[in-house]
Amino acid sequence: MIYTNLENLSNEISEVVNQFGIDLDLKLTARFDGENKMMVFTEFSGKEFKFEYKLTYDGPLEKKRVIKRFIKLSAYKTMTECFGEKLPWGALTGIRPTKLAYQQGERWQKFFLDVMDVSPEKTNLIAEILSSQKPYYSPMGSVSDLFVSIPFCPSRCAYCSFLSSEISKLKRLDEYVDALIFEIESAKKLPLKYKCVYVGGGTPVSLPDEYFDRIMNALSGDYREFTVEAGRPDCITKEKLDIMKRYGVTRVCVNPQTFLDKTLQLIGRRHSAADVIEKYQLVKSYGFDVNMDLIAGLPNESFEDFCYSLDKAAQLDPENITVHTLCLKKGSKLKENSARLDAGDVAKMVDYAHNKLKLSGYLPYYLYRQKYMAGNLENTGYTKNGKACVYNIDIMEEYADIVACGANGVSKKVYGGEDRIERFASPKDVDTYLSKVEQIIEQKNKVFG
Template sequence: MKITTNLQWMEADFIEASKFFENTEDLEISHTHFEEATVVFDTVDVLGKCFEFSKDIGNVEGIEKKRYVKRYAKLALYKALSSVLGQKLIWGAMTGIRPVKYAYSLGKNWREEMAEEMLVDESKLDIVGRIIEEQKGIYELKNDNCDFFVSIPFCPSRCLYCSFLSNEIGKEKQLDGYIDALVKEIENAKPLIKNLRSVYVGGGTPVSLPLHLLEKVLKAIGKVDCEYTVEAGRPDVIERETLQLLQKYGVTRICVNPQTFNDKTLKIIGRKHTAEDIYKKFELAKEFGFSVNMDLIAGLTGESFDDFKYSIDKAVELNPDNITVHTLSLKKGSKLKETTERLAEGEISKMIDYSVYKLINNGYNPYYMYRQKYMAGNLENTGYTKKGKACIYNIDVMEEISDNLACGANAVTKKLILSENRIERYGAPKDIKTYIEKVDKIIEEKNKFFLDNTL
């Protein structure tokens, strides 16, 4: 597909908006945008047909105007392609990764606007509506609200599909150096926090750390009086002693992630644990009274609809507080990217539809959602919760309604400038050696960044 446009800055958005249409390889599309007074005009030529659209966007300026121009140009392209190819996309012309944040930004008519202006399917609007309902009482936009993230980018081994930063713990020579640098960063970050909403120790697989190093991190974080998650992660490294330690330091929520309950798939994706381990470690976690989340992935290598259905059914039987359903995303950096073709998109969408049906009918409500690039079938990741058990951290991060103070390699600190409706970011280096060497500079720069960007 080739797209020419006089809005050159829109090229990437156009590619994003059209990539989920089928049979577009040989298409040549030409787009022209012009404006008269407060009206924007978009003309799209494709396969010898010319489509013309116009919209009065009113007297808007700057970033807001750019948003409207973008919205109606994308919509024009979507409508033209949809008409010529006879295809509809479930998310319509929406390309952003935060559909719920977008809905909030539209105000109380979000449903009509997303249906009419973005052509989003009713089934997805229903989920967005449920999420907004579930977030009531947690969703809060207030200066100085802050979530605290600690990055432990180590795992017992690398899973085939994963594109997160993760280093094999057994091969890491600088583990002690990393934890010392991290502890220093945590201690320097804590005084910056005014209103702590939640703590999240993620990765990677934090509990793959030797106990004495995990304890150093927990001790540095100290006692907190809010939701406190440790992404325990892989059942093969969750032990009684680890959970005892987490309990001692006040952790309230952990993740015990199956990804799938099929042993054959677990082997293929390199998870080094069995379905039996998942049951055992889940029971152990419940014995300690933790709130538990379980991650599942739709579209894993070799899995059919029935395999995925089996995993969803098993997760529901176990009845954890949260279940997060991911759609496989083949990003750069995963081993799978180079070796496998993804499943037929129709099959994955059937899986996601089943997860919605099964979870909602068994007392789970969706409470946050995000979309990713390179995601199979133009779908989404959705977190589900039992009543009153939603994870504050996930909501704050997905809706970007709170500062995020983040420590460790590859951690991104975010500061909300509420008065200007924008967000500033500070990212730490990915590489462990560089992170350790630069930690003093990172602390200094990040503290300045956090304190300078206020209101």
């Protein structure tokens, strides 16, 4: 429980405390001395601390950010003092450390290391990513991407907390496809030039061929990049790949998660590692760029098991490999079954992936963090030279407008000059989405039109 006189920040404070894997009482009181001085008093487990900060900011929005940052830092320092333990990302709890680095400008490394107590290894990882992003990063131009959500899967994986429906149980699939195409066509009429298209899931290729063809047809156009998150190999077929080729897809995600059959069974995936390899080769025969997702920290996997999967992926040599850290949220079967994770092993896995992939010719190019990640780590995308997924950079660094279509899609309008982002999410549940699709389109016309 958090006791504070800054109630609007109590969630942020608990985020910091929860990173230490405990649920204990922390008392935090802030006092202001004029406009530029803040004192923070904390009390945890019978120990008391006092922190003093000089507040420098440019405008009220920046002032709020600076106060929030120092409040989180006070909570973090209190916890590190009491537990004698530091975290790899220090007092940073945000999803986008790279975006924060850009915002801090030239002094970002000093800020990460000296103020936020981020480890030198993670600071260096950010430096590598900023360097890889140089040819792609374009915050000045008006950039727009199109995201299409197909929130259906053939079955549910045990670690999944995403609201994805089992496709065989869905009664209104044909209506969903009609509504989605209507939304895509409306999005294409907006006065925007889309740079990238990303069809995400769920598992978009779990749709019947006829529906998939109609959606791809509605999307076809001239883009820099067109990704389909095919995901699970049990749904990748020659027919689906023919459709993707016909409508101009450039990049396909084939996600093994692990190359160990025993783990695939345990997490409820209905395919083997051999299926992944077979489908990967089929996808490559069409000339698509391929991304492979792997997860560090899957249940019952040792460090050696993870290394086996990582080596296998590197050997297959796809253009992109994304290394996720297992993240167990409420709603996933694994969370309900309280699978235990060894945070130390997961950190070793993530380090191994970084070193091995760099030796194999990959560079880290985007990164994000989530709540409840094993070991408080991160998800990192690696790429072969010149093959980075531009959409992933656009969405993480938040300089591009995202027009999202479909249930659970989140559109984003970036007002660069005002340092402001407006987000609006479509309903997650298909029935509600269907009843509101016209309103959703109207709202997008107003914001992006």
